[in-house]
Amino acid sequence: MNIVVLDFETYFSNDYTLTSLTTEAYIRDPRFETIGVSIKYNGGRALWVPCPHVKRILDKIPWGDVALCAQNCAFDGLILSHHYGHVPKLYMDTMSMAQPWRYADTGVGLAQLAIHYGLGMKGDDTKWAKGKRYADFTPEELARYGSYCKNDTDLTWLLFNRLLPSTPRKELLLIERGIRMFCDPKLELDTALLQAYLVEVREKRDALLASVLKLAPKDVLMSNDKLARLLEGLGCEVPMKLSDKKTATAGKPVYGPAFAKTDKAFIALLDHPNESVAAIVGARLGVKSSIEETRTMRFLDIASRGKMPVALLYCGAGVTQRMSAWDSQNTQNLAAGRDGGNNTLRRSIKAPPGYTLVSVDSSNIELRVCHAIAGQLDTVTQIRSGVDLYCDFAGLIYGRPITKEDEQERFLGKLAHLSLQYGASPPRFMEMCRIKGVRIHIELAEKVVRLWRERYARIPAFWYHCQSLLHSIALGTVLPIDAYGLAYTGLCRITTLPHNQILYPGLHQLVSGEWEYVVRGKPRGIYGAKTVENLCQHIARNIVMGQMLEIANKYRVVLVVHDEVCYLVPDDEVDAALAFGVKAMSTSPDWWPDIPLAAEGTAGKTFS
Numbered sequence: 001m002n003i004v005v006l007d008f009e010t011y012f013s014n015d016y017t018l019t020s021l022t023t024e025a026y027i028r029d030p031r032f033e034t035i036g037v038s039i040k041y042n043g044g045r046a047l048w049v050p051c052p053h054v055k056r057i058l059d060k061i062p063w064g065d066v067a068l069c070a071q072n073c074a075f076d077g078l079i080l081s082h083h084y085g086h087v088p089k090l091y092m093d094t095m096s097m098a099q100p101w102r103y104a105d106t107g108v109g110l111a112q113l114a115i116h117y118g119l120g121m122k123g124d125d126t127k128w129a130k131g132k133r134y135a136d137f138t139p140e141e142l143a144r145y146g147s148y149c150k151n152d153t154d155l156t157w158l159l160f161n162r163l164l165p166s167t168p169r170k171e172l173l174l175i176e177r178g179i180r181m182f183c184d185p186k187l188e189l190d191t192a193l194l195q196a197y198l199v200e201v202r203e204k205r206d207a208l209l210a211s212v213l214k215l216a217p218k219d220v221l222m223s224n225d226k227l228a229r230l231l232e233g234l235g236c237e238v239p240m241k242l243s244d245k246k247t248a249t250a251g252k253p254v255y256g257p258a259f260a261k262t263d264k265a266f267i268a269l270l271d272h273p274n275e276s277v278a279a280i281v282g283a284r285l286g287v288k289s290s291i292e293e294t295r296t297m298r299f300l301d302i303a304s305r306g307k308m309p310v311a312l313l314y315c316g317a318g319v320t321q322r323m324s325a326w327d328s329q330n331t332q333n334l335a336a337g338r339d340g341g342n343n344t345l346r347r348s349i350k351a352p353p354g355y356t357l358v359s360v361d362s363s364n365i366e367l368r369v370c371h372a373i374a375g376q377l378d379t380v381t382q383i384r385s386g387v388d389l390y391c392d393f394a395g396l397i398y399g400r401p402i403t404k405e406d407e408q409e410r411f412l413g414k415l416a417h418l419s420l421q422y423g424a425s426p427p428r429f430m431e432m433c434r435i436k437g438v439r440i441h442i443e444l445a446e447k448v449v450r451l452w453r454e455r456y457a458r459i460p461a462f463w464y465h466c467q468s469l470l471h472s473i474a475l476g477t478v479l480p481i482d483a484y485g486l487a488y489t490g491l492c493r494i495t496t497l498p499h500n501q502i503l504y505p506g507l508h509q510l511v512s513g514e515w516e517y518v519v520r521g522k523p524r525g526i527y528g529a530k531t532v533e534n535l536c537q538h539i540a541r542n543i544v545m546g547q548m549l550e551i552a553n554k555y556r557v558v559l560v561v562h563d564e565v566c567y568l569v570p571d572d573e574v575d576a577a578l579a580f581g582v583k584a585m586s587t588s589p590d591w592w593p594d595i596p597l598a599a600e601g602t603a604g605k606t607f608s
Contacts, residue, residue, distance in 0.1 A: 001089065004061060005040035005069045005160070006076045007153045009145055013131045018075075022327045024182075027078050028305040034083070035134050036142065038149040046153045048146030051134040055084055063088045071095055071110045071156045077183030078309060091179035092172065094156055096314040097163040100171075103318055104505045104519045110155060119158045123148045168499040174314060174545050177552050178323065181310040186558050186568060188350045189303035190606070197344045198296045205279075205290045212279040221284050224257045231269075235434045236277045239265030261285055273435060295330060299348060308349065310559050318519070319502055320537040323560060334561050334607070349559075349607035355568045358555070360581035360601035362544055362563040364389075369543070370421045370536045372595050373482045374462035384596040390414040396451050412438060412448070420452045421459055421536075423529025459532075466535070467528030470515050474507045486592060487535060492517070494535065497591040498546075502538050543597070547585045554580065559607065566607060574603045 011033040012018075018026050026032070037054050040046045041061075049057050063086045070076040073093035080086050098108045106112040111122040125148055129141075137145070220226040228238045241258040258266050269281040271291050282290065302308050310331060316324030325332045334346055351357045367389065371379045379389060394402040394413030402409045412433070419432045430445040440448075453460050465481075469489050472479050476491030487496045494502040504526060506518035516523040540563065548557055548565045555577060559566040565585065569577035578601050585599035 002042055002062070002066045003069055003092075003160075004042075004066050004088070005038075005046075005153050005157050006080065007038045007070060007149050007156065008076050008079050009035045009037070009126075009129075009149050010079070011035060011133055012129075022329075023075055024078070024302060024309050024311070024327055025305070027075070027082055032083070033133060034079070035129070035132075035137070036146060036149065038146070038153040040153045040157055043157060046150035048143075048150050050142055050146070058084050058086060061086070065089060067092050069094065069156065069160050071152065071159070073179050074182045074311070077179060081183050082306075087184045091176050091183060092160065093175050093179055093314075094159045094163060096175040096178070097160070097167050097172075099313075099315040100321055100501070100503070101163075101166070103315070104503060104517075107520070110152060110159070113159055114155045117159065117162050119155055119162070120151075122155055123151055170498065170546065170549060171500075173549055173552075177548070177557055178312045178314050181312060181558060182327075183309070185307040185309040186352055186355075186556060187308040187310065187607075188352055189299055189308055190348045190350055191300065191303045193344065194296055194300045194303065194348050197348070198293065198300065201290065201293045201296055205293060208275055208279045209283065212276060212283055221280070224259055227259060227280070227284065228257045230280065231277060234274055234277050234280075235439065236269065236272060236274065237431050237434075239263060239269070259284065273437060295333075295345060298328060299345060307352075312560060317537075319504070319534055320541060321500070321502075322537060322541045322562075331559065332561055343608045346608040347606045351568055351605050354571055356571050356574045356577075356603050356605060357558075357566055357607055358569050358574065358578050358581055358601060358603045359564055359566040359607065360551075360578070360585050360599050361565075362540075362547070362585050363598040363600060364417075365540045365543065365563050365597070366536050367417055367421065368595060368597065369540050370459060370532065371456070373484065373486060373536065373539065374459045374532070375483055376456050376458040379456065380596060389417060393417060393452065393455065396455060397448055408438075411436075412440075416448050416452050420449060421456075422533040423460075423463055423527075425449070463528040463532055465528070466531040470507065470509070470526065470528075470531070473504060474509065474515075481535070484592060484594065486539060494531075496535075496538060496542065498542065498589070500538070500542060502534055539592075543589055543592075543595070544585070546589055547587070550584045551581050569603075578603050 011031065016026070016029065016031050021029065034051050034054055036048060036050045038046050038048050039057065058080070066088045067090035068077060068080065068088040069092040071094050073091050073095070077091055095108045098113055102108055102113065102116065106116045111124070114120055114122050125144070129145060220230060231238050239258040240255045241263065242255055260266065266281065267285070270278050270285070272278045272281070278290065311325060311327035311329045312323045312331070313326040314323060315321040316326065368383055371383070382389065382392065388404065390410050390413040391402045391404065392413070393416055394406070394409045397412060397416070398409055402413065404410060415433055415436060415438065416429070419429055424432065426442060426445040426449045429449055430440055430442060433440050433445070469479065469481060472489040473492060473494065477489060479489045481487040481489060481494065487494050492504050492507045496502065504517040507515065507526070509515050515526050517526055518524070544563050544565070548560060551557060551565055551567055555567040555569050557565060557567045565581065567581065582599050582601045586597050588595050588597055
């Protein structure tokens with residue numbers, strides 16, 4: 001297959017940049033203009049093509065037999081498809097290929113990567129081109145721009161060849177599928193539904209704000225102490241930070257509410273499940289739009305320009321290597337029930353005419369992975385026989401049999417499993433329940449934690465086992481972590497099947513005995529239960545992504561939301577396609593045949 005490296009240079013100005021617009025909006029904006037493109041065909045000499053000749057040259061390339069390679073392939077690939085009508089056979093992205101290895105130190109910019117790997121120097125000579133249309137360039141300026149662009153293309157080719165040996169084939173395919181969702185979009189958005197929902201959201205926001213101002217007049221909003229008491233009364237944990245006063249009278253640090261516009265924990269409360277909390281925080285911060293209003297407006301903006309390019313960042317979650325959303329889309333917050341309980345944003349995502357959306361969700365995969373890898377074999381047997389562990393543990397809490405019809409009791413059992421398997425304390429468990437709308441007292445939280453740790457004792461034992469292995473990870477001693485041979489310790493990393501790794505760069509032990517590693521110069525704490533969480537989420541990711549690739553071999557995958565895979569199928573084969581997806585996501589991988597898996601799916605014209 002032919003490999004073409006592309007690098008587009010485009011018009012930009014003070015108010016039209018990739019920092020002020022999303023990538024999708026920038027490329028589809030009426031102001032968009034190609035200044036030129038550098039093309040490197042099969043490793044040959046880079047060719048600079050000025051704007052008037054770009055379409056003619058691109059039309060000559062046999063894209064059906066070409067792998068497009070770029071440093072930011074989502075950018076160059078969407079330009080290629082949207083403005084020139086070409087979709088290559090494969091997409092390859094050097095920025096994504098570097099992400100698992102370099103996210104924690106150098107970052108994945110071309111300049112940093114070129115220096116790190118000793119490939120050369122990327123120029124930064126572009127500021128002079130700001131505000132210049134193609135017609136404004138002199139021949140000398142075009143040649144100067146062309147030299148800069150060709151150098152980027154040459155560096156990208158060298159970087160691709162440097163990273164290729166360390167990138168497994170399956171990971172290349174994951175990168176390809178993610179880039180394709182963005183560069184060759186298929187999903188449509190229901191404009192009428194979104195417009196009606198926007199009106200509804202704004203009316204709800206205005207009514208809520210009016211009630212909030214009665215509950216929290218200006219003197220309450222602007223007083224840290226009064227606001228803290230109000231939020232606590234609404235069941236919200238008040239974020240705290242070290243006070244400007246360094247010490248108290250007893251010589252101890254003083255902490256106070258973190259209510260500034262720069263406090264991330266306070267800003268995060270804008271998305272609190274209690275709408276009154278979110279509205280109060282918005283009023284204090286001066287935020288005029290709710291999170292749901294902003295999301296709806298963003299979807300409407302995308303719909304006004306065409307189909308929805310799904311923006312998923314390969315290994316965007318860092319240490320666990322799970323995908324994350326980018327380009328301000330927040331698609332990972334489209335989980336069922338997220339959108340005000342009515343899934344309107346999910347319902348606004350539509351299949352194109354002649355196709356149906358099939359969505360298959362892996363059933364409690366993290367729970368299955370955690371119990372299996374920790375050696376809690378009795379519950380693995382229960383899972384395999386179809387026992388509902390949420391009901392099973394809820395029965396221990398309440399001292400009677402619990403079924404799926406006992407929704408509140410089962411939900412508490414579910415919350416216990418999902419939080420306690422990673423070491424949550426009673427106060428933390430109580431807070432997590434409160435966030436999910438379940439109010440329990442500390443005595444019940446303590447009882448639940450005690451019962452859970454006694455019932456599933458192999459999992460706490462696995463926390464301590466992983467804690468003891470941090471020494472081996474820091475020293476680079478190779479030891480097996482689990483009985484299945486899924487994971488081994490290595491130098492500042494855990495290697496996992498199939499051909500993957502979890503990185504803990506600079507892992508070291510503090511004088512206090514605690515452990516930390518370093519990400520982009522900032523320390524991150526790590527301990528046994530956290531290592532188990534990283535390991536379980538990473539292995540679950542490896543399982544689900546492998547299943548996604550199997551589905552993608554037959555159908556067009558258009559969206560992934562955590563452990564849910566959504567794909568397009570022709571209208572006349574929905575039943576077979578749904579059965580195929582459920583089977584694929586219920587089948588254990590060949591590298592871990594002992595893990596019992598299950599999945600369930602739905603099909604419809606919308607993603608709901």
